[in-house]
Amino acid sequence: MERILLKNLIHTFSIDLVNWYSKNKRKLPWRDTKDPYKIWLSEIILQQTQIMQGLPYYLNFITNYPNVQALSEASENEILKMWEGLGYYSRAINLHKTAKIVSKDLKGIFPVTYKELIKLPGIGDYSASAISSFSNNEVVSVVDGNVYRFISRLLGIKTLINTPKSLKEFKAVTMKLILKDNPRDFNQAIMEFGALVCRPATPLCNGCIFKDNCYGYQNDMVFNFPIKNRKNKIRNRFFNYLVFKSVDNQTIIEKREKKGIWQNLYQFPLLETDKLIDNEEIIKHIKTLKFLKRIGSIQLFNNQNVIHKLSHQKISISYWIVNVKIIKSKSTSFDKINSYPFPKPLSNFLSIFKLQ
Ligand code: SF4
Numbered sequence: 001m002e003r004i005l006l007k008n009l010i011h012t013f014s015i016d017l018v019n020w021y022s023k024n025k026r027k028l029p030w031r032d033t034k035d036p037y038k039i040w041l042s043e044i045i046l047q048q049t050q051i052m053q054g055l056p057y058y059l060n061f062i063t064n065y066p067n068v069q070a071l072s073e074a075s076e077n078e079i080l081k082m083w084e085g086l087g088y089y090s091r092a093i094n095l096h097k098t099a100k101i102v103s104k105d106l107k108g109i110f111p112v113t114y115k116e117l118i119k120l121p122g123i124g125d126y127s128a129s130a131i132s133s134f135s136n137n138e139v140v141s142v143v144d145g146n147v148y149r150f151i152s153r154l155l156g157i158k159t160l161i162n163t164p165k166s167l168k169e170f171k172a173v174t175m176k177l178i179l180k181d182n183p184r185d186f187n188q189a190i191m192e193f194g195a196l197v198c199r200p201a202t203p204l205c206n207g208c209i210f211k212d213n214c215y216g217y218q219n220d221m222v223f224n225f226p227i228k229n230r231k232n233k234i235r236n237r238f239f240n241y242l243v244f245k246s247v248d249n250q251t252i253i254e255k256r257e258k259k260g261i262w263q264n265l266y267q268f269p270l271l272e273t274d275k276l277i278d279n280e281e282i283i284k285h286i287k288t289l290k291f292l293k294r295i296g297s298i299q300l301f302n303n304q305n306v307i308h309k310l311s312h313q314k315i316s317i318s319y320w321i322v323n324v325k326i327i328k329s330k331s332t333s334f335d336k337i338n339s340y341p342f343p344k345p346l347s348n349f350l351s352i353f354k355l356q
Pocket of ligand 1: 154217
């Protein structure tokens with residue numbers, strides 16, 4: 001079936017798609033440039049992120065680090081601080097690593113070929129394809145979530161998506177469809193069509209220019225595609241942050257060094273438990289800490305625990321305010337705390353706590 005449809009589509013599909021794109025595309029700053037540095041920044045920021053959420057981050061990065069040299073000279077803390085709230089912080093760490101490699105080993109010249117790009121930290125098949133085709137017009141097709149959805153519905157592809165096998169299959173199909181003399185617009189167009197017309201929950205099938213040839217639409221199976229894995233099990237975690245506050249306005253923060261969520265970001269000392277705990281249990285724990293002299297009051301800041309959801313985790317968060325006289329350990333002033341990068345639940349907490 002797929003082969004017949006593909007044969008029928010191949011002649012006009014790419015031209016119709018690119019024509020649709022030229023009339024309907026959203027105006028976005030990274031579409032007006034062929035600078036691989038700017039395209040790379042936009043692609044890394046937009047992974048797992050909605051355009052409207054990523055746009056201010058992109059503009060902020062470009063303003064503060066207009067070229068790869070400037071980005072390579074920033075500290076990791078500065079980059080993580082600017083990334084704060086965007087999530088998936090390994091992207092920011094890899095961004096910094098790549099900037100340093102390009103600046104030092106490649107003499108500041110950002111690569112534009114798929115072969116060179118794929119070697120850099122944080123650049124996988126999707127990013128290498130996108131950057132090389134948008135900056136260099138390389139004939140290589142991009143496959144992101146929008147492409148998986150649009151093409152699987154259009155051609156009735158029943159392969160489980162987001163696997164190495166499906167990536168190979170979808171790349172092979174899109175390479176048959178790609179406009180060889182304009183891969184840049186073709187790739188932008190196929191993703192834009194998936195995002196604006198062949199949308200996940202509300203596809204605009206009635207007005208779709210491909211509906212007469214669409215397998216999903218013709219067989220009333222639009223919502224059967226793409227074929228996805230069953231949802232992963234969600235892990236429940238309970239975080240108790242100990243927010244120490246001394247009489248001279250000092251507190252304790254630490255860097256999350258271990259692999260896992262929020263790596264290299266800062267936090268208040270954390271007590272992770274397997275369920276919600278009460279005052280009594282937290283006091284028992286605090287009494288074991290040697291660096292405190294005379295503990296004052298301990299109170300729970302949030303009566304209702306804060307829920308922070310990640311793709312595979314649900315974290316219930318309690319912020320315990322621990323008033324102490326002196327901290328006999330490396331401490332940080334609350335006045336300077338904003339210069340450190342924190343995960344979203346902690347930067348949200350700090351913005352409320354500091355106002356009080
Ligand atoms: S007809 Fe509907 S499902 Fe098919 S390509 Fe168009 S929007 Fe997507």
